[in-house]
Amino acid sequence: MIRHLCKLVWNRKRANALTAFQIFISFLIVFITASIAVDNADNYRRPLGFSYENRWVVNFWRDRELPLDSEVEAPSRRQVYQALESFDWIESVASADGAAIPYGSSRWGSTIDGQPVYHGAVSDEYYEVFNLDLVNGRWFSEEDAALDWEPLVITQPLSEALFGREDPIGQQVEEWKRGKGNARVVGVVSDYRRRGEFSEPGFFLLTRVEDDAHVDFLVKVRPGTPLAAQEQIDKRLKAMAPGYRVNITTLEEDRASSFKLSLIPLFAAGVVSVLVLGMVALSLSGVLWQRTTLRTEEIGLRRALGGSAASIYAQLTGEMLVVASIGVIAGLLVIVQFPLLELLDYTSGIYALSLALAALVIYGLVVVCSLYPGRLACRIRPVEALHHE
Amino acid sequence: MIKLESIEKVYRTEQVETLALSNINFAVDEGEFISVMGPSGSGKSTLLNVIGLLDEPSAGEIVLNGQAINSYADRYLARIRNEEVGFIFQSFHLIADLNVVDNVEIPLLYRRGLSGKKRRQMALKALDRVGLSSRVKHFPSQLSGGQQQRVAVARAIVAQPHILLADEPTGNLDSQMGDEIMGIMHQLNEEGTTIVMVTHDQRLADRTGRTVRLFDGRQVQ
Ligand SMILES: Nc1ncnc2c1ncn2[C@@H]1O[C@H](COP(=O)(O)OP(=O)(O)OP(=O)(O)O)[C@@H](O)[C@H]1O
Ligand SMILES: [Mg+2]
Numbered sequence: 150m151i152r153h154l155c156k157l158v159w160n161r162k163r164a165n166a167l168t169a170f171q172i173f174i175s176f177l178i179v180f181i182t183a184s185i186a187v188d189n190a191d192n193y194r195r196p197l198g199f200s201y202e203n204r205w206v207v208n209f210w211r212d213r214e215l216p217l218d219s220e221v222e223a224p225s226r227r228q229v230y231q232a233l234e235s236f237d238w239i240e241s242v243a244s245a246d247g248a249a250i251p252y253g254s255s256r257w258g259s260t261i262d263g264q265p266v267y268h269g270a271v272s273d274e275y276y277e278v279f280n281l282d283l284v285n286g287r288w289f290s291e292e293d294a295a296l297d298w299e300p301l302v303i304t305q306p307l308s309e310a311l312f313g314r315e316d317p318i319g320q321q322v323e324e325w326k327r328g329k330g331n332a333r334v335v336g337v338v339s340d341y342r343r344r345g346e347f348s349e350p351g352f353f354l355l356t357r358v359e360d361d362a363h364v365d366f367l368v369k370v371r372p373g374t375p376l377a378a379q380e381q382i383d384k385r386l387k388a389m390a391p392g393y394r395v396n397i398t399t400l401e402e403d404r405a406s407s408f409k410l411s412l413i414p415l416f417a418a419g420v421v422s423v424l425v426l427g428m429v430a431l432s433l434s435g436v437l438w439q440r441t442t443l444r445t446e447e448i449g450l451r452r453a454l455g456g457s458a459a460s461i462y463a464q465l466t467g468e469m470l471v472v473a474s475i476g477v478i479a480g481l482l483v484i485v486q487f488p489l490l491e492l493l494d495y496t497s498g499i500y501a502l503s504l505a506l507a508a509l510v511i512y513g514l515v516v517v518c519s520l521y522p523g524r525l526a527c528r529i530r531p532v533e534a535l536h537h538e
Numbered sequence: 539m540i541k542l543e544s545i546e547k548v549y550r551t552e553q554v555e556t557l558a559l560s561n562i563n564f565a566v567d568e569g570e571f572i573s574v575m576g577p578s579g580s581g582k583s584t585l586l587n588v589i590g591l592l593d594e595p596s597a598g599e600i601v602l603n604g605q606a607i608n609s610y611a612d613r614y615l616a617r618i619r620n621e622e623v624g625f626i627f628q629s630f631h632l633i634a635d636l637n638v639v640d641n642v643e644i645p646l647l648y649r650r651g652l653s654g655k656k657r658r659q660m661a662l663k664a665l666d667r668v669g670l671s672s673r674v675k676h677f678p679s680q681l682s683g684g685q686q687q688r689v690a691v692a693r694a695i696v697a698q699p700h701i702l703l704a705d706e707p708t709g710n711l712d713s714q715m716g717d718e719i720m721g722i723m724h725q726l727n728e729e730g731t732t733i734v735m736v737t738h739d740q741r742l743a744d745r746t747g748r749t750v751r752l753f754d755g756r757q758v759q
Contacts, residue, residue, distance in 0.1 A: 153640070160636065161635050450631045450644075452592075454619070454620065454644050454645040454693070455617070455621075455645055457613045458612045460616070
């Protein structure tokens with residue numbers, strides 16, 4: 150029967166070419182959407198590397214509008230810590246430069262061994278505040294200040310990329326030229342994907358923050374602390390340094406807005422897919438409906454020769470599936486070029502799953518679109534179809 | 539082989555009710571070749587369609603090859619049509635987008651357990667029967683009327699049915715081509731196929747075993 154279907158499709162190639170082309174285009178678009186979705190889902194299930202619940206970010210900076218010569222004393226990092234720690238609902242305090250703040254927008258990056266690596270500087274308390282997951286070596290400590298080399302904590306994916314299966318602890322990172330220059334890995338955390346759940350596995354490198362660097366403060370508050378408590382921080386810090394500004398956000402808020410931003414490509418691709426699929430669905434149903442009316446005689450004849458209504462239905466759907474397969478195979482041939490051209494750098498698993506999903510959507514669409522015309526075809530009575538003019 | 543008892547067929551449309559067949563009773567024995575005659579509109583095609591299970595009678599009983607037709611469920615009818623009956627129509631009803639041999643294979647597609655090779659073999663044999671071995675890859679539009687009807691005959695006999703139903707099989711052909719088709723049908727009959735043929739042509743009817751005559755849906759003889 151399949152050979153018969155292929156023959157029918159081939160012998161009517163002119164009528165089928167447009168449909169196959171539409172399927173080809175929609176398969177490509179659905180594949181791209183599916184690959185974004187699968188990639189997002191794949192990233193989502195990976196470890197994030199830090200905890201965000203009940204963590205707040207406190208930005209505290211000198212107002213730019215303040216005249217430069219005004220005598221406002223800059224509070225020291227120690228003073229801010231003390232002010233924050235004095236609230237009994239704040240459990241711990243850390244500080245970090247902007248590039249290490251989770252969900253933050255600023256980032257520092259460089260290339261190490263051909264890998265783009267992002268980095269940020271953090272205080273020793275950072276580990277505790279974010280509940281980082283140390284898998285090898287150690288975290289920073291006070292004694293590190295006395296070292297004449299720069300200690301680094303890196304993420305597991307970065308460790309694998311740089312050192313493979315070798316133990317990274319004690320390894321030098323030649324390219325790292327900041328701080329004290331000569332840098333060595335002291336610890337590995339499972340991951341640190343500061344741009345959130347939808348970001349790639351993190352190639353991230355942490356250093357100890359320098360004493361005079363500008364930092365933001367990170368606090369871990371007791372569960373259930375009301376947002377109104379932010380007011381108290383605001384008041385106390387402003388009292389300490391008039392002319393300074395304070396801004397407080399919760400990581401949960403930052404996470405929510407980062408989510409929205411990360412999902413924009415998926416949303417856009419999804420909208421395009423739905424529109425394209427809608428148009429293809431209309432066109433497919435139209436083609437099928439037209440076919441059943443144009444082929445009434447053929448359908449009646451097949452019924453007379455022993456075809457059941459169900460077999461007619463299967464034949465019409467089957468023909469469409471063959472046409473769809475031509476579009477899908479053409480699409481596949483194009484899509485396998487993507488990795489060769491380095492257009493999309495997905496893993497083969499994500500590729501395969503996205504292809505399977507896209508094919509499922511296309512074939513599902515064909516089957517759904519054949520439902521109504523197929524039912525019309527089943528209702529054709531052979532006697533009437535064969536009633537000669 | 540074929541037995542009709544008190545067959546009645548009423549066509550109902552919104553305005554009119556047509557009694558196309560009324561109280562039809564007759565039997566056709568195995569190996570018989572009978573003709574059905576009658577004026578236009580007398581119900582000949584309707585009768586043939588009822589025998590071939592393309593149309594459901596409004597009342598009455600049909601027995602085909604010893605099997606009483608007691609259900610008009612689609613799948614069941616499709617199977618009986620496929621296994622017991624071959625149809626030849628006045629207009630050939632070939633599928634224009636399939637070549638000759640693919641057209642002939644169609645009834646075999648609806649039969650389980652036949653390999654593609656076997657189907658092809660059977661189709662070629664049927665085409666050989668009707669003398670069209672040299673035209674198997676032609677498309678219907680590339681054939682003469684007589685050749686097209688011969689393809690239709692091959693398609694009707696390819697599944698080796700016991701019963702062949704022909705509705706004015708030579709109506710669209712000139713007399714020479716008509717004779718060709720009749721020759722093939724007589725040959726099939728000699729080999730044991732039971733044939734019921736509708737015709738307007740007394741000359742053709744005379745060559746069949748007997749004639750059933752219809753007038754206004756009634757059997758007159
Ligand atoms: N689908 C239908 N709906 C309503 N009436 C029908 C239908 N098919 C046939 N009839 C009527 O039934 C009667 C018998 O029709 P049928 O086609 O059997 O005649 P026929 O003897 O084959 O005529 P012809 O020699 O012209 O082919 C006619 O009066 C016809 O109008
Ligand atoms: Mg007729």
